[in-house]
Amino acid sequence: MYLRKSLYAAVLLGMSLPVFAQGIVLNNEDIRTDLNWLNQQGVIQISTSTWPMSGDEIQRALSQAKVANNTQQKVIDSIQNALKTDNQTAKLGLFAESDQKNIPQAFGDDTKAQYVGSLEFNAGGTNWDAKLRVNGEKDPLIDNGHDVNVEGSYIAGKLWNQWVIAGQIPTYWGPGHDGSLIRGDASRPVYGFTVQRAEQKAFETPWLSWIGPWQYQAFGGQLDDYTAVPDTKLLGFRLTAQPLEYLELGASRVLQWGGEGRSESLDSLWNAIKGNDNFENGDLDKSNQIAGFDARLNLQQLLNIPVSFYGQYVGEDEAGLLPSKKMYLAGVDYSSSFKNLPYQLYAEWADTTTNGDVKGVSYNHYIYQDGYYQHGFPLGHAIGGDGEMVSVGGDIRFDLMNRLSGRMMYAKVNQSSSQFGADQINLAFPENDKIKALDVTWTHYIKPTLPLKINGWVSDSDVHGNDGGVSVGVEIPLDKSLIGY
Numbered sequence: 001m002y003l004r005k006s007l008y009a010a011v012l013l014g015m016s017l018p019v020f021a022q023g024i025v026l027n028n029e030d031i032r033t034d035l036n037w038l039n040q041q042g043v044i045q046i047s048t049s050t051w052p053m054s055g056d057e058i059q060r061a062l063s064q065a066k067v068a069n070n071t072q073q074k075v076i077d078s079i080q081n082a083l084k085t086d087n088q089t090a091k092l093g094l095f096a097e098s099d100q101k102n103i104p105q106a107f108g109d110d111t112k113a114q115y116v117g118s119l120e121f122n123a124g125g126t127n128w129d130a131k132l133r134v135n136g137e138k139d140p141l142i143d144n145g146h147d148v149n150v151e152g153s154y155i156a157g158k159l160w161n162q163w164v165i166a167g168q169i170p171t172y173w174g175p176g177h178d179g180s181l182i183r184g185d186a187s188r189p190v191y192g193f194t195v196q197r198a199e200q201k202a203f204e205t206p207w208l209s210w211i212g213p214w215q216y217q218a219f220g221g222q223l224d225d226y227t228a229v230p231d232t233k234l235l236g237f238r239l240t241a242q243p244l245e246y247l248e249l250g251a252s253r254v255l256q257w258g259g260e261g262r263s264e265s266l267d268s269l270w271n272a273i274k275g276n277d278n279f280e281n282g283d284l285d286k287s288n289q290i291a292g293f294d295a296r297l298n299l300q301q302l303l304n305i306p307v308s309f310y311g312q313y314v315g316e317d318e319a320g321l322l323p324s325k326k327m328y329l330a331g332v333d334y335s336s337s338f339k340n341l342p343y344q345l346y347a348e349w350a351d352t353t354t355n356g357d358v359k360g361v362s363y364n365h366y367i368y369q370d371g372y373y374q375h376g377f378p379l380g381h382a383i384g385g386d387g388e389m390v391s392v393g394g395d396i397r398f399d400l401m402n403r404l405s406g407r408m409m410y411a412k413v414n415q416s417s418s419q420f421g422a423d424q425i426n427l428a429f430p431e432n433d434k435i436k437a438l439d440v441t442w443t444h445y446i447k448p449t450l451p452l453k454i455n456g457w458v459s460d461s462d463v464h465g466n467d468g469g470v471s472v473g474v475e476i477p478l479d480k481s482l483i484g485y
Contacts, residue, residue, distance in 0.1 A: 022055035022087045023129030023163060023198075024156050027170045027185050029108040030403065030443065031058075033395045034079045037344050038065065039298060040306040040335035043072050047200060047240050047248055049294065050217050051172040051185075054163060055083065055129075056198040057215075071337045077400060085449050090478040093118035097471030100141050103437040103459050104179070104382040104389060104411055104428075105186040107172060110152060111473065112188055113137035120152075127158040131167075142188055142375050144225060151189050158198055165194040171219060173238045173252045174329070175296045175310035177346050178391045178407065179381040181327050182252045182290055182314045183236060186382035186428065187374045190234055192221020212242040228369040229259035234379070246301035252314070253291040254379075256368045262286075288365040290314055290372065290380070291323050306335045314380075316354070316361055325361050327352045329381075343396035352380070352387045353415070360420025362386050369425070376427025384426040386416035400448075406440035433463045449477050 025031065032051075035058070038044045046061040058079070067073050095116040115138040123130050133152040154167025168189045174180035196217040203209050219236045226232045236254040243249070257272050258264040263286065272287040292314025299305045311330040315323020331348035354361040362385035363372035370376075371385070378384040393407030413429035424430075437459035444452050451474070458468040 022083055023124055023158060024131075024154065024165060024169075025051075025053045025055050025058060025083065025086070026152065027051045027108040027110070027172055028082065028086065029106065029405070031079055031082050032107070033344055033405070034075050034082075034397075035061075036308075036333065037075055037335040037342055038072065040300050040308055040333070040344075041072060042300045042304075042306075043067060043076075045213065045242070045245060047213065047215055047242065049173065049175045049248065049250055049296065050196070050215055050238055050240060052165075052169055052194070054196065054198045054200075056158075057200050058083070060199050060201075071340045071342055074340075074400070075342050075397065078397060078403075081400060081445075081448060085445075085451060085475070087122050087124075088449060088477050088479060089123070090119075090121050092476045092478055093120065093473070094476070095471065095473040097455075097469055099467065099469035100139070101457060101469060101471070102141075102461075102464070102467065103435060103439065103457060104409065104413075106178065106382075106407070106439065107185065108170075109185070110170065111471075112140060112142045112151075114139035114141070118152075128156065129158075130155045142377050144188060144375055149188075161198045163194075163196050163198050165196075167191075169194070171217075171236075173217070173236075174250070174294050174312045175248075176312060176329050176331060176350065177333065177348050177393060178389070178409070179329065179348075179350055179383070181312050181329050181350070181352065181381050182254055182292055183238075184378065184380055184382055187377040187379050188224070190219075190221040190223060190374065190379075192219055192234070194219050210243060212244070214239070214241040216240075223256075223374050225375055226259070226368075226370050229262060229367065232259035232368060233257050233264070246298045248296045248298075250294040250312075251292075252294070253289065255287045255289050256365070256372065257287040259368075262367075288368045288372070290316060292326075294329075308333050316363075325354045325359075327354070327362055327381075338396075341396055341398055343394060345392075345394040347392045348390070350381055350383070350387075350389045352383060352385050354386075358386050358415045358419070360386065360416040364420075364425070371425040373425055373427075376425065378426070378428060382428070383411050383413050384428055385414075387411060387413045387429070388415075401445040403443040404440070405443075406438070408438050409436070411435045411437075431463050433461055435462075436460045446474075451475055 035048050043065050044061040095111050118135045120133040154169050156165040168191050170185035170189045171183050172185050173183040200213040200215045217238045223232045238252040240250040268286050294312035296310040299307045313328050316325040329350040333346035335344045352362045389411040391409040395405040397403050417432045439457040441455040453473045455471045
């Protein structure tokens, strides 16, 4: 066994892969967990609350890592291997599950059907990056009316430390493990354009250097199959900064604007951006807006304890220039090692009711009556509006080839369905229900560039009773030199 592990490590560190300088890193739970683990060990400093991330920033952080032991180096190697695996020239993906998984979706879960086959091609250079991913689906969880799509595809160019991305890629804004109140990835990705910094370096001028490392992300796109107001636009902006090495602050804002029969003039857009549109008159009300703030406090730099506390709140409407009808999220996570095996534990609570009350307001709007959803699945937190969820989870890395992760959750979903008809827009959870679930994933690299994921879950629903299932996913490199390794 020891010889086999040593051989795998040697192959991993010494092999020559046909990969490119990865520009864009799409939502990936393993990479996020490992980066957060290194943050909490004081090895690196990087923000992981805005996705997709820039590969330039990840590599910059790793190049400046303060490695103190082999366990920390193991996690760095894990990230580098995941980046190489994710960005191979061509690969075939296969996924199947025994039954549809009807629990709140996890971060980075890009399989939206019971059976999925995908073919992916990657290319890029120092200042450009492109991915073409063609997916064939059967028995979709999120029905978009098509058996084939290109979700996960994009083309990106870099100029003056700015990435400009066009495509259909997932977005995630916030520090939460299991959800974001304002932009999550439980729905299918939205077509559009994204702009963000390549590296999060602080300003060099002393007038602004106190802001610390910072990042922004701006997005503009169009919702698909939004029947209430066809061709509704989705616009968003997020800004994060780390003025202290142990504190990250974030601010986010999203608008549903325009669409068929609605003004899309620059004057209308400017009024929406200014917030001058919070009216009950439909002609004056230019948009549906959600905005809020989040923060993460890392105690490693303060007290030499590998613990972080984080929180997020967003509001549906503005009052006194701040969000008013609020939703909340809070959590804590801990990163350490056991017999040189790195692990992370977390506990999280999210509440998408309105200031703690079920009012049918969260993720809803009287003009954009399909709500803050696409194809009936939330653009914010995976549970949708008027819900509450408590989850605990963790991840342990046995070696470069094996990882085990899991979470337990208790969720109250769609509590407003009987009162306000929210079941008409929240197709993820169309009924007032209480769900208890256990969700476990084992990741094993059959070869250093051939990951196999086996997921199993069991759940208990007040409405639908007990359920459970198993899924298997594998990514097969198509480069001949890799297949023959």
